[in-house]
Amino acid sequence: DGGITQSPKYLFRKEGQNVTLSCEQNLNHDAMYWYRQDPGQGLRLIYYSQIVNDFQKGDIAEGYSVSREKKESFPLTVTSAQKNPTAFYLCASSADRTPAFGATGELFFGEGSRLTVL
C-alpha cells in the first residue's frame, strides 16, 4: 500500500546528541514536510521541500537540518543546538508543489515519531 513511513516511532536521546528521524514515502509525491507538535500548540512547520535537492526553512528551523537527496526520502536531524527537542514529529507529503499545477493542498501524514530527551 502507498503511504508514508516514519521511524522510529519512539526515540530517546541524551542531551548533546544528534538524532535523525527517517521519513520515506512511496506516493511519488514531489513535496515533503516536517512538522513539530507540542501539547496545546498545534503543528509548527520545521522544513519543507518541493523538489529533490532543494528545501526551505519553515517557522521553527533553528536546531534542525534536513536533506532531500531522493524523491522518496526526507530525513530530519535534530541537532544538539535544538534547546527543547522533546516533541512529537510528523512528516507529510503532497502531490502538489504550487497552485500553478492545480494544487489542492492536501497533505498525507506519517504516524509520527516521539522524541524524548533524557
Add this chain to the structure above:
Amino acid sequence: GDSVTQMEGPVTLSEEAFLTINCTYTATGYPSLFWYVQYPGEGLQLLLKATKADDKGSNKGFEATYRKETTSFHLEKGSVQVSDSAVYFCAPVSGGSNYKLTFGKGTLLTVNP
C-alpha cells in the same frame, strides 16, 4: 501571513450530541480550506475540504461550509460517536509560489458513551 483561529478545547460531549467546532481564518486571495483529524497516537488525516466559496465539504457525517463573507469554515456533525474522539485541525492553504498549510492549534473532542 495566514492565520487560523480555532475554538479552544477541550470539548466533551455525550454520544449522539450535536457538534460544532468554530474556525475562522485570514489568508491571501482565495484559499482552499481543510479539516484534518488526528486520532490518539497517530498522524493527521484529511477529514474534508472545500476549494471555493459556498462549497460544502463532507465526510463520515461531518460537514463544513466555506463562508467567504465571514472567513469561516466551521465543522459540524449532527450526532457524534465515541469513535469521533480525536483532535481536529482547521487549515487554510493560500496560493503563491511557496504555498503551505497553516494549521490551527487543534480542538480536542472527547465523546462519552
